[in-house]
Amino acid sequence: MIVSIASGKGGTGKTLVATSLALSLPNKRPVQFLDCDVEEPDAHIFLKPLLTHKQAVSIPIPHIDEKKCTYCGKCAEVCAYNAIAVIKEKVLIFPELCHGCGACSYLCPEGAISEVGREIGVVEVGQSKEIEFIHGKLAIGEMMAPPIIREVKKHINQERLVIIDVSPGTSCPVVEAVKDSDFCLLVTEPTPFGLNDLVLAIEMLHRLAIPCGVVINRGGVGDSNVEEYCHKEGIPILLRIPLDIEIAKLYSRGITLVEGLPQWRETFLRLYNDIELNKK
Amino acid sequence: MKEVVVLSGKGGTGKTSIIASFAALAKSKVMVDCDVDAADLYLLLQPITQEKHEFWSGQVAVIDEEKCTQCGLCQDVCRFNAIENFKVDPISCEGCGFCYNVCPEGAITMEESLSGHWFVSETRYGHLVHARLGVTEENSGKLVAAVRQEARLIAQRQGLDYIISDGPPGIGCPVISSLAGADLAVIVTEPTLSGMHDMDRVIDVCRHFTIPVIVGINKCDLNEDNSHQIESYCHDQGIEVAAKIPFDNVVTEALVRGLPVVEYCDNGVSPQIKRLWQSISGLLVNS
Numbered sequence: 237m238i239v240s241i242a243s244g245k246g247g248t249g250k251t252l253v254a255t256s257l258a259l260s261l262p263n264k265r266p267v268q269f270l271d272c273d274v275e276e277p278d279a280h281i282f283l284k285p286l287l288t289h290k291q292a293v294s295i296p297i298p299h300i301d302e303k304k305c306t307y308c309g310k311c312a313e314v315c316a317y318n319a320i321a322v323i324k325e326k327v328l329i330f331p332e333l334c335h336g337c338g339a340c341s342y343l344c345p346e347g348a349i350s351e352v353g354r355e356i357g358v359v360e361v362g363q364s365k366e367i368e369f370i371h372g373k374l375a376i377g378e379m380m381a382p383p384i385i386r387e388v389k390k391h392i393n394q395e396r397l398v399i400i401d402v403s404p405g406t407s408c409p410v411v412e413a414v415k416d417s418d419f420c421l422l423v424t425e426p427t428p429f430g431l432n433d434l435v436l437a438i439e440m441l442h443r444l445a446i447p448c449g450v451v452i453n454r455g456g457v458g459d460s461n462v463e464e465y466c467h468k469e470g471i472p473i474l475l476r477i478p479l480d481i482e483i484a485k486l487y488s489r490g491i492t493l494v495e496g497l498p499q500w501r502e503t504f505l506r507l508y509n510d511i512e513l514n515k516k
Numbered sequence: 517m518k519e520v521v522v523l524s525g526k527g528g529t530g531k532t533s534i535i536a537s538f539a540a541l542a543k544s545k546v547m548v549d550c551d552v553d554a555a556d557l558y559l560l561l562q563p564i565t566q567e568k569h570e571f572w573s574g575q576v577a578v579i580d581e582e583k584c585t586q587c588g589l590c591q592d593v594c595r596f597n598a599i600e601n602f603k604v605d606p607i608s609c610e611g612c613g614f615c616y617n618v619c620p621e622g623a624i625t626m627e628e629s630l631s632g633h634w635f636v637s638e639t640r641y642g643h644l645v646h647a648r649l650g651v652t653e654e655n656s657g658k659l660v661a662a663v664r665q666e667a668r669l670i671a672q673r674q675g676l677d678y679i680i681s682d683g684p685p686g687i688g689c690p691v692i693s694s695l696a697g698a699d700l701a702v703i704v705t706e707p708t709l710s711g712m713h714d715m716d717r718v719i720d721v722c723r724h725f726t727i728p729v730i731v732g733i734n735k736c737d738l739n740e741d742n743s744h745q746i747e748s749y750c751h752d753q754g755i756e757v758a759a760k761i762p763f764d765n766v767v768t769e770a771l772v773r774g775l776p777v778v779e780y781c782d783n784g785v786s787p788q789i790k791r792l793w794q795s796i797s798g799l800l801v802n803s
Contacts (some may be wrong), residue, residue, distance in 0.1 A: 243527075244554050245527065245528065245554055245556070246524075246526065246527010246528045246554070246685040247526060247527040247528010247529060247685075248527075248528060251710065273686075275685075275686035275687045275688045275691075275717075276525050276526055276685070276686055276687065276710075276713075276714040276717060278526070278709075278710040278713060278714065281709045281710055281713060314613065314614075314617050316575065316611055316612050316613045317612070335610055335612060336595065337595055337596075337610065337612035337614050338593070338595055338614065339593075339612055339613065339614035339617055342593065342614070342618070343617055343618070374687060374688055376687065376717065376720045376721055376724055377692070377721060377724040377725070378688070379657065379688055379689040379692055380688065380689065381686075381688045381689070403685075403686060404527040404528075404554060404685050404686070405553040405554050405656075405684070405685070405686075406553045406554065406649075406651040406652065407552075407553040407649055407651075407652070407653055407654065407656045407690075408652075408653070408654045408656075409686075409688065410553075411607060411652050415607070427768055427771050427772060428556075428559045428771060428772065428774070429532065429556045429559060429771065432554075432556055432559060433554040433556065436553070436554060436651055437651075439651045440651040440652055443607070443651065443652055444607070444652070457765050457768045457769070458768055458771075458772055459772050479765075481738075481763075484735075484738055484763075485738065485739060487708055487710075488706075488707055488708040488709065488711075488738050488739035488742055489708075489709065489739065489742075490708075490709040490710075
């Protein structure tokens, strides 16, 4: 089973929920944890894995053999991302615009284009006690998170319960991370911002046909509109975590909820059982 | 005209609440919400929309079943696994057009997709340019570029002093698009290990694009040791920490009432946000 933890709005407590869920389960079933928030991966701060393998993630970009090139301009014509320009007897390549689709090299009539890897980030693999841990890191100044997320997800081992920590938002990196999940937990907060972004995230999951449930974090402040919305839409609220300065302080020190306050372990086990009941 | 963008790396550090207060504090400005896939600033500025524009961006492949002979070449060449059983999954399709270019039957067309909308609105604090990217859509960076371009035009036309942008979380495509060519980046961080880790990465991105940076620490009293560490880190990097904003539920209370916190309450939070804006405007005048 693959469970992803997403939110729409940032900073609602995705990593808090994902790490505590992972740590509550190993006695029950083996866990694999994927941090797919490759722009700002933080789960390692809490799970403190021993990272044993590191693999570069590259995308293939065109390399022009000037001896074969006739400057016909076909490559620039087929490139949908304006990553190639042919100006008189010069081919300019803009590597950061290239998506690595391979059309230019395949369609070059002279066979003048080969592909070379351009590193845009890394994937690191390790172990945190019984949990298999994998995360990806986008390199500084790079734009494209999805190819790194795809590389992280190649490590998925379905014999384990796979928990995926997702980045905020509802656009391409989030879709890449949550797709193929059996269930998605949406972590939100009871504020107008939390509700606005929750509605967008639910719309995204409907489109991807992934069942979901909601975690309301920092309950007690804000308003009741998130509760009312979930009730009206028939979306289960599977967990409520109150606004508690003690929890926030543990988080600030990189300590997970179930390790800092072990009485929460039971609650997360119940959350897991509820996910089992609601999954695809 | 000077442009400042507020970033954080980590989401939920309080960017939007602080920006909404800047809207109330700054005179002669246009506001921009560059967080196009979870745009929240409008909830605090309560805009009246004056213009709505369609954002057409990118293309999606469509296979004509009548012409298709199911040769499978399109599926073989697609690197995004977007074609299965001779059907295109529009969510996975990156619009590269490789399939369109190779199809021997000419059975594939590339169709423009409506990826979202952008708006010019009037608020009681002046103009707001904001957008809504369709869920599951790509090209958030291009939509960010579109709203920033519109804000620049408004600022030029009206002779405004500032463009104030609410940036997205992360460090990828929409962040880079929000940042490129700005005069100053304000990083709103929090004294948590994740907040610090993420601040570090987003500062590196600002450096990469040679944008000057100042920092505001939000919820600074949540962990005093971490706050000190942020201060000494910034000191070593030659970055000014312009404000230390205490943790206070009034920020959420103001949000529920749809008000910028500086207009809601004059306690410990508001003087620090005012101080942050003074530092920003001071730096922009001299830049």
